[in-house]
Amino acid sequence: MENIIELKDVHKYYGKGDGLVRALNGATLDIKEGEMCAVMGKSGSGKSTLLYVMAGLNKVDKGDYRFQDKPVNLKNPNALSRFRKDNIGLIVQNFALIEDQTVFYNVALPLKYKGLSRKKIQKRVMKVLEMLEISDKARNYPGQLSGGQQQRVSIARALVKKAEVLLADEPTGSVDEATEDNIMALFRKINTELGKTIVIVTHDEKVGNLCDRVIRLSDGRVVNA
């Protein structure tokens, strides 16, 4: 399998002078296509920052990022927006759903930006919702769903745009243990059936054990890939 994500000597700093925080301090790693891996580390080790760099949410101070063997412009915000739109499905702990819109609207949002017809959007969204077993919740608002269901909506939104890579930041952080198992089973299903590359940031060893590989971070460096 080829590398889909390649990070080389990536540095990301926050603050200045005495308050300078080296969130990433020369992180280097490769993630292969179709792989399901976990990024783990202590709190403040830089694992979320690493994920956001991979997602194109963060600019970096130094280093190279190649996606599908093509360089990603980490300096230009517009280029990063396009990169996120085309390649990345992001799933976050707080779900990042629009509260005053329905589940259908939330899932359809990335497709609206792509300019798809209403009919195509309807078809694709319902297909994904059915796959994630929440098609009956399409007309509900996020606030009317449980944490696990909201996370499924978030996953559906990441899947619907057919991104190659799903990046998840503590996806099981806001749910109970039973729901955690369901979500991890769902990730495995997406990984095996759809062949998506999945990177999960977690501090939960159980979640790490359910992945193919665990990447450990310490002080902004990858210590075990």
Add this chain to the structure above:
Amino acid sequence: MVENTAWKHPLREKEKASKKPRKKHAKLRIKIEEFALVVIFAAIGVGTIFFGSYAVEKYEMNKAEKGLFSPNVFVLAMRGVDENLNFTQKVDITKQVMDFIRTEGDVVVYQRLISGSIPWYSVAFGGQLPTSLRVTYGRYFEESDFGKGYYKCVVGKSLLLNITRQDGVDYFSLGTDRKWEVVGAVGYPVVSDINKTVLYNMDGYGAYISQSEPFIIDFVGDGKNDQSRKEELKEKFSAILTAQGVSVVELEVPDSVFTVSGFFNMELLNLIMLIFACFCVVLSTVPLTMFWAERRRKRVAVQRMLGFSTSFTLWRMFGRLMILFHLGFLISYGVYFIIAKVGYLNLKSFFSPEMLVAYLGALVFNILIAIVPFVQTMRVEPGDALRRE
């Protein structure tokens, strides 16, 4: 086992009970916000329609005032020899005035009678006959109306109700035996003194204005302040008058008959609506728009996280704001229409200058108040969507 399933955790039950209504309330609040914005935009619309109406009215009044109040007008009045108002001698200088007009070429003379017998003359020069008045009925004077002993008049459109019809001909009367055939009506769609003016044909190339009516004259001149020409004409016309054995005084020409205080005093309804509109705008619009934008901040952050470009996000937001604004403006037009129907206001058609001024005013205002929230939106980082609330 049965007891376990029957037992319910009080805190979880409380959470469950409070969950649904809270979300319903959240959904309702969004609608109220947007409805409130529409109402505020409607208030802005009403305010700007009134301002627009005022602005256009003022513009048209100024245009109407160009005659008497232009620099190219002077007014001379006859007095008795001792310069008192006890002038009783009947003076007919129609022929002299007609000769004066023909000789000078660019002059119009309007005669006005004070107390029915004391004439004074408004002399306008450097322009054409007052043909820019909007004829709302019939026609304006033609050259054939003069010099043949006809008694014809053109009335302001507000006086059309006072005319009588005999044998298919409309007549206007001053209350005396003399009746004037009404050849047409002139005026403006706005409330204007000229709508109450009567122009009679004096038996010459000009017209005189009733003593009891306002004396605004629409005189189409180039507006140049030709002081030497004015003095020259003043001297010549004074000579015509003094030849009748009378004394001549120059009357003061006021700067304007239209004042803002007069406008406010006359239009109490306008004043109330303007205060209401200003109150709404100042106290509510800006904070509400910012609040609305703040509510959209999370949505924008999510959109940015998904890869939406800044420009796309802003255009969507702008489009939404414009929909609310236009909805509000249409409502405000409805409100204005109702007020105009029941109140003392002139309503023009939807595509009138008032509406254009009002629309553009409201649009500019709304764009201006949207700048701050839009700048805030531009600063939203995609990472903001990841923050836990």
